[in-house]
Amino acid sequence: MSTELGPTPVKSPASGGTPIHHGPKGVGEDNKILSQGKWASWLLAPTIIALAVVIVYPIISALVMSFQKDAGLDPVTGLFTAGGPAGVQNYVNWLAQQCSAPGGGTVACPPGTLGAQFWSATATTFFFTVVTVTLETVLGFWMALIMARTFRGRSLVRAAVLVPWAIPTAVTAKLWLFIFAFEGIANKLFNTTILWTGSEWPAKWAVIIADVWKTTPFMALLILAGLQMIPAEVYEAAKVDGATTWQRFRMITLPLVKPALMVAVLFRTLDALRMFDLPYILTGGANNTTTLSILVINQIRQGFNAAAALSTITFIIIFLVAFIFVRFLGANVVEQSGATGKGKK
Amino acid sequence: MSAGTATTALRAQQDRGRKAAQNREKWAQGRTYISAVVVLIWCLAPAYWMVVTAFREVGFTYDTSILPTHVTLDNFNTAFDTSFGNRFGQALLNSIFIGVVVTLVSLLIGVFAAYALARLNFRFKYLVLGFILGASMFPGVALITPLFQLFTNIGWMGTYQALIIPNISFVLPLTVYTMTSFFREMPWELEESARVDGCTQGQAFRKVILPLAAPAIFTTAILAFISSWNEFLIASQLSSDATQPVTVAIASFAGAQPNQIPYTAIMAAGTIVTIPLVILVLVFQRKIVAGLTAGAVK
Known part of the structure; x- marks a missing residue:
């Protein structure tokens, strides 16, 4: 279909084979000898080096730190603990919710401490992710279908969906905090007297609603872009053959938009798994709205190395989810070019 | 019948x-x-x-009439008022400064990578693309712990560079990825034609390629600036009162009474932070949507 427009992963781009760079006369000969690979490595070097410094170095550094003991005063006993190698103790502490006990050894972390919150934070993070991404996908699809139709004022709608996207999350959080205030507009409109940030479920829903508001537009635009790749003739043909609206949606729209949809869902899922700003500002992580990212941030000032272990766990979780998406659900991000036909399976 | x-x-x-x-x-x-x-x-x-x-008077913060009532400009003065320890004006300048530096550095480095990824054939191309895309999905918390320790050790806590460098880690991949998609769709044959018509390499680049690439680069710059402008996690941990960006300033905005959130002033500050972005986004709507969705469908 559209494979001819963009470069496909397997075939060489249209320009393939011809040398791209013709240097000024004289050095032109030398440039021809340089392979494209050599050119590419020179051009890519700054980006790769920069990313190595700002991403790869911290990953390795965090990994090293996570196997070290935190030196400092024990918050429970007030005694000084020396640093040094810790083996996998930091990981065990998080996963088994064990805290170091006075006089060595470990005990179950007392409720309320950060150490006791790992599994609840994980559950909260996944709960937020599943609920927000599901809602965003459904709402985003609906918005995309509307924006794909032709009607007067369509450009107005397309512009309006960019507004929530453009507002910084920190501002979004404060705005919804105000909307959900006890005397705020939400309680007034729905004639309720809910202390939204005061107990578990209202607090969770406050975060979910704010997140869905903020990020559905992104989802809608990605899906819309996918919809616009479907040629109109396919629909015309189906109409002639007597397919109903529902049949057309199920047999044409869904399979053809699937590659774009999967990428959008993948992006949003990975983004939701690292959710921080919204719950941090909206609820402060209270009432079981502490996500893994918030837990890491809260831990940093109590001990770098334990925090490093937790951030590594978070990273591994996100990596695994991404892997599952790409491997089993067919979200083919990198080779998306010309992959419209892959949506069949 | x-x-x-x-x-x-x-x-x-x-x-x-x-x-x-x-x-x-x-x-x-x-x-x-x-x-x-x-x-x-x-x-x-x-x-x-x-x-x-x-635009509502403080006394009517919780007025729920849908239309504007008790209109005043006072909140905008309160937003910039520093007597309760807020430094919103300074934070605005900080955000602009950090955003501009991050955008310029990312574009300067990223444009070469994007050109290579869009135009050249080489081994490991899709590995590199995958790495860059993976980098953009990287969780900020995984960076913060080692950086927190490193910057504490070398005395960089609260400095501008401590905020700019981590920002580059997620703005640069975004920049490369967006520009690569844009570059792929550019009519590069024109470069060849210009050369055939007797342009030198430099002329072909200046007169043909640059004008064609300018909108793509500009759009990428807007997206890069917005994502730097909206960053909160890293700034909330690594900035000081003097260097904090607007997101941090708004999140910690204090009022006269400690137990009362000064909503009207915060909304004023939020409006100031948002309006330029919204205008920018609406003016360049088409290009921005193309840039946002570029990687996903093409």
Whole structure:
């Protein structure tokens, strides 16, 4: 279909084979000898080096730190603990919710401490992710279908969906905090007297609603872009053959938009798994709205190395989810070019 | 059955069909408009509420009339007021400074990588693309712990570079990825044509490629600036009062009474932070949507 427009992963781009760079006369000969690979490595070097410094170095550094003991005063006993190698103790502490006990050894972390919150934070993070991404996908699809139709004022709608996207999350959080205030507009409109940030479920829903508001537009635009790749003739043909609206949606729209949809869902899922700003500002992580990212941030000032272990766990979780998406659900991000036909399976 | 009655029956059926189709069409159009209005309200109402509150007198913070009431500009003065320890004005300058530096550095480094990824053939191309895309999905918390320790050790806590460097880690991949998609769609044959027509390499680049690439680079710059402008996690941990960006300033905005959140002033600050972005986004709407969705479908 559209494979001819963009470069496909397997075939060489249209320009393939011809040398791209013709240097000024004289050095032109030398440039021809340089392979494209050599050119590419020179051009890519700054980006790769920069990313190595700002991403790869911290990953390795965090990994090293996570196997070290935190030196400092024990918050429970007030005694000084020396640093040094810790083996996998930091990981065990998080996963088994064990805290170091006075006089060595470990005990179950007392409720309320950060150490006791790992599994609840994980559950909260996944709960937020599943609920927000599901809602965003459904709402985003609906918005995309509307924006794909032709009607007067369509450009107005397309512009309006960019507004929530453009507002910084920190501002979004404060705005919804105000909307959900006890005397705020939400309680007034729905004639309720809910202390939204005061107990578990209202607090969770406050975060979910704010997140869905903020990020559905992104989802809608990605899906819309996918919809616009479907040629109109396919629909015309189906109409002639007597397919109903529902049949057309199920047999044409869904399979053809699937590659774009999967990428959008993948992006949003990975983004939701690292959710921080919204719950941090909206609820402060209270009432079981502490996500893994918030837990890491809260831990940093109590001990770098334990925090490093937790951030590594978070990273591994996100990596695994991404892997599952790409491997089993067919979200083919990198080779998306010309992959419209892959949506069949 | 005679042929005549069959034709009449067929015609009647066709007429009915056409009418039903027209009705369906009208009904569908009506539903589209209703849905469109719902989408408009859903997207704009909360933002509208922020702006309305920003212009409302403090005493009427919780006034819930939908239309603007008790209109005042005082909140904008309060937003910039430093007597309660808020440094919103300084934070605005910080955000602009950090955003500009991050954007420029990312573009300067990223444009070469994007060119290579869009134009050249080499081994490991998709590995590199995958690495860059993976980098953009990288969780900020995984960076913060080692950086927190490193910057504490070398005395960089609260400095601008401590905020700029981590920002580059997620703005640069975004920049490369967006520009690569844009570059792939550029009519590069024109470069060859210009050369055939007697342009030098430099002229072909300056007169043909640069004007073509400018919109792509500009759009990428806007997206890069916005993502730097919106960053909160890293700044909330690594900035000081003097270097904090607007997101941190708004999140920690204090009022006269410690137990009362100064919502009207916060909404005013939020409006100031948001309006330039919204204008920018609306003016370059088409390009920005293309940039946002570039990687996903093409």
